Every structure is written in C-alpha cells, then in structure tokens.
Amino acid sequence: MIQIAKADGTSEAFDPHKLTASLRRAGASAGVADHIAREVEKELYNGITTGEIYSHAFSHLRHEGHGRAARYSLKRAMLDFGPSGFPFESYIAELFRAEGSSVLVDQIIQGGCVEHEVDIVVQSGAETVYVEAKFHNTLGFATDLKTVLYVQARIEDIAKRHPGAKGLVVTNTKFTDRAIAYAQCRGLELLAWDYPQSRTLQKRIDKAQVYPVTALTTLSRREKMALLAEREVLCTALPQKKDALLRAGVGKGELGAVLEEVGALCVPGNDI
Numbered sequence: 001m002i003q004i005a006k007a008d009g010t011s012e013a014f015d016p017h018k019l020t021a022s023l024r025r026a027g028a029s030a031g032v033a034d035h036i037a038r039e040v041e042k043e044l045y046n047g048i049t050t051g052e053i054y055s056h057a058f059s060h061l062r063h064e065g066h067g068r069a070a071r072y073s074l075k076r077a078m079l080d081f082g083p084s085g086f087p088f089e090s091y092i093a094e095l096f097r098a099e100g101s102s103v104l105v106d107q108i109i110q111g112g113c114v115e116h117e118v119d120i121v122v123q124s125g126a127e128t129v130y131v132e133a134k135f136h137n138t139l140g141f142a143t144d145l146k147t148v149l150y151v152q153a154r155i156e157d158i159a160k161r162h163p164g165a166k167g168l169v170v171t172n173t174k175f176t177d178r179a180i181a182y183a184q185c186r187g188l189e190l191l192a193w194d195y196p197q198s199r200t201l202q203k204r205i206d207k208a209q210v211y212p213v214t215a216l217t218t219l220s221r222r223e224k225m226a227l228l229a230e231r232e233v234l235c236t237a238l239p240q241k242k243d244a245l246l247r248a249g250v251g252k253g254e255l256g257a258v259l260e261e262v263g264a265l266c267v268p269g270n271d272i
Helices: 016-025 030-041 050-062 066-072 074-079 086-098 145-161 177-186 201-208 221-229 235-240 242-247 252-266
Strands: 003-005 011-013 102-110 115-124 127-134 166-171 189-191
Touching: 003 050, 016 030, 016 050, 016 066, 030 050, 050 066, 066 074, 066 252, 074 201, 086 102, 086 115, 086 127, 086 201, 102 145, 115 145, 127 145, 145 166, 145 177, 177 189, 221 242, 235 242, 235 252, 242 252
Parallel strands: 127 166, 166 189
Antiparallel strands: 003 011, 102 115, 115 127
8 A cells, every 4th residue: 555644743554535524525527626636646656755655646636627626726725825814714704704703803802801812702692702712834733732721711811791602713723632622622613614514614615615716726826925915815806807817917918718617616516
C-alpha cells in the first residue's frame, strides 16, 4: 500500500475512495471522479504528500470545469485568507448571514468583570451566540485545548451580564481531541472544516453556496490579495464589483472568464 504524508506529520495508506468522494463533493460526475482517481494513482509514490495529491487531482479536475475545480480547492482557498484573521472573520460572518441570522462583527461586549472583544455576534431568534474565529494558514495546525479554555472563560463572564449567552469557536482547520472533549463537557460549540460530522463547515458552505474569492482559479494570488485588501471576500459580490476587479489588476479582457467562473462556482450544475 502506498503511504501518504499528511499535513499534521502522520501518514496513512492511500484510499482512492476518499479521493473520489472529495471530487464528487466538488461536483464531478462519478465517471469523471473515478477517471481522475485512476490517473492520480499512476503518479503516486511512497511518502507523497496530501498536498501533492491535491495538486495532481486539481490539475485534472480543472480540465473538467473551473467551477468544479474551485469547489475542490475550497479547503486550501481558506488558507489564502492570511496573514491577518480579518478576511476569515468577515467570511464566517457572511456565512451566518446567508443562513438567515443577524450578524455583528468586531463587537465590544461588557462582561461581569471586564469588556471582551468578540469577533462575531450572531442573533438567531432569541438565541445569541458569541463567536471566536481562529484562522490558521497551514492545514496541519489544530486549535487546541488552551483556546477553548480561554473562550469558555470569556463566555462565562459575558453570561453574567447577558444570561443565556452561548459560545462558538470556529476554525478553518480542525480541533485537537482534548479541545473537543472539553467543549462537549462544557457545552461550548465548535465548528471546523470537518466537525461536527453532521454539520461541518464544509457542508454549511456548500449548502449556503457562500464561496470566497480565494477559491476562484481564474484569479492570481496577487489579485486575490488585492480584493481581500478591499474587504471583498465573497465571489458572489464580484458581478456588482467590476471596478474592484479592475483595481485588483484583472484586465478588461479577463473579466468575462472570472465572472463566468463565479457563476459556475456559485450555481452547481452550471459548470463551465
């Protein structure tokens, strides 16, 4: 069995079913996903990294349509929000808005003892959730117990002034097992790329069809960073923000391809 090197430093046997499943989630047909998996298997060697496998699969999938390739690249597109955490916070706020909640960002909330800077405050019906957004720019980095201990202490202080306050920690990567165990024990909600299994960050993004500009394959990294600098985080906003695309360095002759990919990415089934 071919052993692959994961981002967290561990290794595991290559599983073609995991690769085809990820390709299917990106919108590839069963036939296309199986074909790409077979092609990627030809390029495997012991010690190949998950990043290299992703690059091979992405290259093949891009030939099948930019929209599918962009959806497949979503996990890594989240890493491009760096180095500051602002774009990630703004993006998560847009996800909550797309799900129907009222959202405020960068709020100062008075607790029983001190004031707290809260990344996102989500109001859904009578429930108020105070969100801490933890962004990481490497896939192997996990949000640990120390972070959830810190957030839980803040929520407890906020609850002294705001009874019923609930806390949520959201990250673009994952949580350690100890962080999950403590959060479950204390009733602190967690949201990561693959947690909780029934309602992961990935599933919520796909359901809401809220995709970041960093997922677009027709934009260069420099163009993506320029858009983020203008606080443009959603690809769905770009058709009404053509001036922002031009300021980011996208040529007038390239606008059509970018906007075509936006339509393919945000409307599954309308791929190009």
